[in-house]
Amino acid sequence: MTPDDRPEAARENGGWLAGPERRALLWLAPRVPSWLTPNGLTAIGFAAAVLAFVGYVLAVDHPAALWLVNLALVANWFGDSLDGHVARLRGIERPRFGFFLDQSVDVLSQLVFALGLAVSGYIRPEIVMLGLATYLMMTAQSLLRAQVSGVFHLATQGMGLTEVRCLFLVGNGLFFSVPPQPFSVGGITLAYPDLFGMLWILTNAGLFIWTMIAELRQLARQEPPTRNRPPSDD
Template sequence: MKPAAYSAIASSTIPFNQQTSVIRINNSLVGAVERKALAWLVRRVPARMTPDTLTAFGIVGAALTLVGYVLTAWSAGFLWLASLGLVFHWLGDSLDGNLARFRKIERPKYGYFLDQTIDVIGNLLICLGMGLSPYVRMDIALLALAGYHALSIYSLVKACVSGEFHISLVGWGPTEMRLLIILMNTTIFFFGAPEFVFAGLSMTWCDITVLLMAAGFFAAFVHLLASYAAELAREERRSYDEEPQGRRPRAI
C-alpha cells in the first residue's frame, strides 16, 4: 500500500497555464527602434519567403559567425564575416515570428516551440565560434553561454507560470547581445587583442569582457529567481489566507 503522502502528491494537480500562446514583452534598450525596423522589413519580405525559411536563415547566420571566427586564425578581416553572420542571425530570429503575425499565419504552439529550441543551436554555434577564435578562451565562452541560457530558462519557465514571455530581462535581450559582440569584433579589428597573463592564465581583454558578461548573466539570474519566487509565494499565501477555512487546500 502506498504511503498517504505519496498518494496526496500523485493525486494533486499543479496549475499550469493552458494558453496556446503567450504575451510577448520586449522592454530592451533598443526595443523601440528594433520594432520599427522589423515593421518596415516585414512588409518587404518576398512572398515566397516563409517564417520557417527565415528560421533556417537565422541558423545559417549563426553558422556563418562560427566559420568567420574560426577563419580569424588566418586573418582578423574575417571578423567582418562573423559580424555579418550575427546580422543574418538577427534577421532570421526576429523576422520569422513577426512575418507569421503580419501574414496572419501564426502557429502559436509550433512557432513558440521551434523558435525557443532553435535558439539553443544558434547560441551554441556563436559561442563555439568565439571560443575557437584566437580572442576568447573556450571555457569563458561556454561559461557565458551557460549564464545566458540560465536567463533563457528563467524567462521560459516564467512564461509557463504567468503567460508573459519576456524577450528581454533587465533591459537586455538577444539584440543587445549581438550588438555588443559586433562592437567587440570591430574593436578587435581596429585595435587588436594582445594576450597578457592574469592569475597564471593567458587572456585577452575580450576574455575579461565575456567573463564580465557571464558574471552579469548569473547575477541577474539569481536576483530575478529570488525576487519572482518571493512574489509568487506572497501571492499564493494571500490567496490561501483569503480562502474559506473549509476550502483551504491541505499542505502536503
C-alpha cells in the first residue's frame, strides 16, 4: 500500500467545549478572507504562541501583560482551529501534509508557550517543563491511538487543546487578580500557581495511564493471542 492509498484517520472531538466550538468554526470558516490561506492561518497560530511568550516575559515586571497572553491564546485558537476547516471548505485540503504540518506546529507552539510561562516567574520552571512533558505524552498517545485504531482523538476525557487554552485564560486572569504569594513547604518555596501546575502534571499522568490501559484492553479483545499450530506430518 502506497502512502496515497492509506485511509485518513477519522477525527473525533470529545472535548467539553466541542459543541460550541464546532458551531463557532462553522460560522467563522466561510467568513475568512479569500486571501488568507490555511497555511496562513497556521502561521497566525504559531505567531500567536510567540506573542504569548513575549507577554509572559513582559509580565515579569508588568502583570497587565497577562492580558496580552490571553489575547494571544484566542488568536492561537483562531489560527490553529480554522486552518483545516477552511481547507476543507475551499476544497484544497491536503490531509497528510496538513496533518503533519498542524501537529508539528502545535508542538512547537506548546514549547514556545511553556518557555514563556517558565520565565514569567508565576510557576517554577521545573514544574512548567514537567507539565509540558506530560502534555506531550498525551499528544504522543493520541498519535499512537490514531495509528492502531484509525481514529485521531482530539480530546481525552473531555480535555483537548481548546479546553487547555481556556484553563490558561482563567489562570492568567487569576494570576493578575490575585498575585501569587510565596510560601515554604519542606524548605521549598512555592506559590499557588505551582500547586495548579502539580495538579496538571498528576492529571496528565493519570489520564495517560488510564487511556493506555483502556486502549490495550480493547486491542487485546480485537487481537486475541494465537497459538502456533504444530507442524503437519504431510
